[in-house]
Amino acid sequence: MITLYDYDLSGNCYKVRLLLALLGVSYQRHPIDFYPGREHKSPWFLALNPLGQLPVLEDDGLVLRDAQAILVYLASMYDSSGRWYPAGEPALLGVISSWLMFADAITGTASAARLHDGFFYDFDIERCRSGAHRLFRILDEHLWFSERSAQGWLAPGANPSIADIAVYPYVQLSEEGGIARRDYPAIRRWLDRVKLLPGFVTMPGILSLPVHA
Amino acid sequence: MSGAEDIDRRRWFALCSREDLPATHIFETDLLGQELAVWRGPGGIVNVWVNRCPHRGIRLTVGAIMGAELRCAYHGYRYTNGSGACSAVPAQPGRAAPRSLCVKSYPVLEAGGLIWTRLADPEPAAGPPLDGTGDFTPLYGLAVKSRPAEVAIHLAGYRFRPSAALAAPETADESCSTVQIDAYGFQSVARKGRLTSEVYLFLQPVDAQTTNIHGVLCEVPDGQRLEAALRHHAQLFGRLRDACERGVRDRAP
Known part of the structure; x- marks a missing residue:
C-alpha cells in the first residue's frame, strides 16, 4: 500500500x-x-x-x-495508458520536465506568497508576488497559443500530462497569496479545464466545477 | 466624476475576443474600475454582468455555468442568461425566486472578433470602429501595468510586418504606418510591395494601474502563416509592454 x-x-x-x-x-x-x-x-x-x-x-x-x-x-x-508521462516520447518528456521545473519556480514565488500571508512566513512578499506575475505572464501566453495549436495543455498533444498537475495547484491557490489572476484569461480557462478532468478532486481553497454543465 | 470620465463610461470598449468565451467559462475583467463577469450562454448570448452576486456580494466569476444560468459559488443562487434575473434560491426550494433580485448587466456588441460593452447611458453616436463583417483574427492580448495615455504613446509607434512576408527576412522595401483613430483605438498597416496586412489595436482602461491591449488582424492567414502572424504580434506586444512598464518605473520617485 x-x-x-x-x-x-x-x-x-x-x-x-x-x-x-x-x-x-x-x-x-x-x-x-x-x-x-x-x-x-x-x-x-x-x-x-x-x-x-x-x-x-x-x-x-x-x-x-x-x-x-x-x-x-x-x-x-x-498509468497504464502512458499518457500522463509518455515514456516512449523523448521530446515530450523533455518539454514535460521543463514544466516540472517551472512548477518549482511557481512554488518559490506564488506558494511562498501564500505561506507569507496564511502561515506567517518571513518572506519578501513583494518579491514573491512580482516573481509569480512574471511567471504567470509566460504561462498565460503559452496556454493561449496551446489553445490554438493543440488542446490547451502545457505539453503539446491531445492529453494533459503530469506537467499540468505539477503547475496547477499553486496557480489555482495564488489568490491566497494576494496574486490575482484577472490579467491572465488563458490561465483561467486552463484552470477550468483541469477541474473538468474525470476524477478531479479538490482541496481546501479550491472549488470544483459541475462536470455536466 | 470629471466630464472626460463620464464620456468614457458611455463609450464602447473592447473587453475580450470571442475566443475568450468558450462554453461554461466565466471571463473576468475590469473596465474603468468596474469588475465584470462575462460569459456566453445558450443561443450565443453574451452576458456582461457586474461581478458581484446581489445576494451576498461574492464574485460571480468564482461561480459556475449551469446550462442557461450562472450559479453563485456561495449559496447557489442562479441568474438567468440574457436578463441577469434570479431564477432559483436553493435554500427555498418551494418558493419562487425574489423578483427584485437581479444582476446588473451592461449592453453588449460583437464586432471585429471582439466583445464590446459600455457602462453608462446615453448610447454614443459612434459604435465600435469595426463592424461585424469581414475576416478578423483576434491577436493575443495582454495587460500592461500603465495608464491608457502611456500605452497609447507606445502604440502610436507600432511597427509590424505583413503576415505573408514573415517567412523571409525583413527587407528595406517594407513599411508600416500607424494612425490613432480615437483616444483608445489605432489602425496600423504594413506593406511590402503588393503584400499588405492591417491590424486594429484597442485599449481597455482596466483600473488605475492597468490597461489591456486588444488587437485584431484584418485577415485570416492559413496554417503556418497564421501561427507566424500570431507569434509576431505577441512578441511585439510583449516588447511594447516591457518598454511601457520600464517608462513607468523610470519616472517613479
Whole structure:
C-alpha cells in the first residue's frame, strides 16, 4: 500500500493526491502537522526526508521526496495508458520536465506568497508576488497559443500530462497569496479545464466545477 | 466624476475576443474600475454582468455555468442568461425566486472578433470602429501595468510586418504606418510591395494601474502563416509592454 506523508493545505501534497485520484490508485495518508506543529522538521521526519519538506511517498520500500519526482514515479508506475508521462516520447518528456521545473519556480514565488500571508512566513512578499506575475505572464501566453495549436495543455498533444498537475495547484491557490489572476484569461480557462478532468478532486481553497454543465 | 470620465463610461470598449468565451467559462475583467463577469450562454448570448452576486456580494466569476444560468459559488443562487434575473434560491426550494433580485448587466456588441460593452447611458453616436463583417483574427492580448495615455504613446509607434512576408527576412522595401483613430483605438498597416496586412489595436482602461491591449488582424492567414502572424504580434506586444512598464518605473520617485 502506498503511504503519502501529507498535509491538507499543502499544494505540493495536493498535486500528488490529485494524480493518485486521476489514476484511480488507492493509498493511505499519514497526516503531518506542518502548521503550527512543524512536524516536518521533527527528528523522525528528517530521518525520512533530510530536506524537511512535504510530501514524501512510500511505496513498496521506495521512499521518494519532492512532489514533481513523485508525479514522475506514480505516472510511470501506475498509468497504464502512458499518457500522463509518455515514456516512449523523448521530446515530450523533455518539454514535460521543463514544466516540472517551472512548477518549482511557481512554488518559490506564488506558494511562498501564500505561506507569507496564511502561515506567517518571513518572506519578501513583494518579491514573491512580482516573481509569480512574471511567471504567470509566460504561462498565460503559452496556454493561449496551446489553445490554438493543440488542446490547451502545457505539453503539446491531445492529453494533459503530469506537467499540468505539477503547475496547477499553486496557480489555482495564488489568490491566497494576494496574486490575482484577472490579467491572465488563458490561465483561467486552463484552470477550468483541469477541474473538468474525470476524477478531479479538490482541496481546501479550491472549488470544483459541475462536470455536466 | 470629471466630464472626460463620464464620456468614457458611455463609450464602447473592447473587453475580450470571442475566443475568450468558450462554453461554461466565466471571463473576468475590469473596465474603468468596474469588475465584470462575462460569459456566453445558450443561443450565443453574451452576458456582461457586474461581478458581484446581489445576494451576498461574492464574485460571480468564482461561480459556475449551469446550462442557461450562472450559479453563485456561495449559496447557489442562479441568474438567468440574457436578463441577469434570479431564477432559483436553493435554500427555498418551494418558493419562487425574489423578483427584485437581479444582476446588473451592461449592453453588449460583437464586432471585429471582439466583445464590446459600455457602462453608462446615453448610447454614443459612434459604435465600435469595426463592424461585424469581414475576416478578423483576434491577436493575443495582454495587460500592461500603465495608464491608457502611456500605452497609447507606445502604440502610436507600432511597427509590424505583413503576415505573408514573415517567412523571409525583413527587407528595406517594407513599411508600416500607424494612425490613432480615437483616444483608445489605432489602425496600423504594413506593406511590402503588393503584400499588405492591417491590424486594429484597442485599449481597455482596466483600473488605475492597468490597461489591456486588444488587437485584431484584418485577415485570416492559413496554417503556418497564421501561427507566424500570431507569434509576431505577441512578441511585439510583449516588447511594447516591457518598454511601457520600464517608462513607468523610470519616472517613479
